[in-house]
Amino acid sequence: MRRISLVVGVAVVMAAMIALSVGSALAKDNNRAKTKYTDPISGYEYNAVSPRLSATGEGIGQFRATVDPRGELPGQLDATIYYTGIPGPNVTSEITHGTWIFCSHGFTAPPLDTTVNPPTLIPPVCNAGTPDSTIALQGIVKGGTARWREEGKYVQSPLGTQLWIGIADVKAPLAITGGTVYGVPVEKGSGKFKGTLDHTPLLLLPDPITGLRQPPTVVGTLRLKF
Secondary structure: OHHHHHHHHHHHHHHHHHHHHHHHHHHHHOOOOOOEEEEEEEEEEEEEEOHHHOOOOOEEEEEEEEEOOOOOOOEEEEEEEEEEOOOOOOOEEEEEEEEEEEEOOOEOOOOEEOOOOOOEEOOOOEOOOOOOOOEEEEEEEOOOEEEEEEEEEEEEOOOOOEEEEEEEEEEEEEEEEEEEEOOEEEOOEEEEEEEEEEOHHHHOOOOOOOOOOOOOEEEEEEEEEO
16 A cells, blocks of 8 residues: 555656646747847827936937837837937937836826926836736837938027927837736846937927927837847
8 A cells, every 4th residue: 555655656746747847848938028029119209308408418308109009019118218419410319328118008197297387297107907918118228329311400499599300310229127028027138229200290380279289200110039
């Protein structure tokens, strides 16, 4: 009886070890966090500070963009970049650093509170979802460039300074610093953005209801690997 119990015990332990091994292999194979994603995005610049008005000499641009819902990784992106160099024809602004956050279910609030004047910034917070259906990542902008094309025009800002209204070709490498993907923790990763920043909508007439001018637009391709 003791021998039979011992044999049964060994069999149970071996079965458990096999199950754990197979489960681990399946988890590894089905780990959707170990994936490359490439998606088109489009959005707008909701806040900007010229280097002329910055205490540090760095300009600030803040963006909210939507990843194409037909793409591999649908969701919303919010990014803040810091740059040097006054925009102008054939000028290259150097992106020094920045931060970004990606939410598969979007954000809980718009980027600006427009019920007050002037509008105030609302920090981005991801909408909640079930752990196995949510992607929530955050990271940094490691640098990059915004090269302004020759076509464009100068306009006078409300402060009396000259602003260049044109289109810039933007490239920026990204790093992932944390988050979760379908319930799987992600500690690091990489990525990049390549696209255009178009300030010409600022020349359009203000919105007849809100009185606000049309914001600059940003379009391009987002690539993430984690």
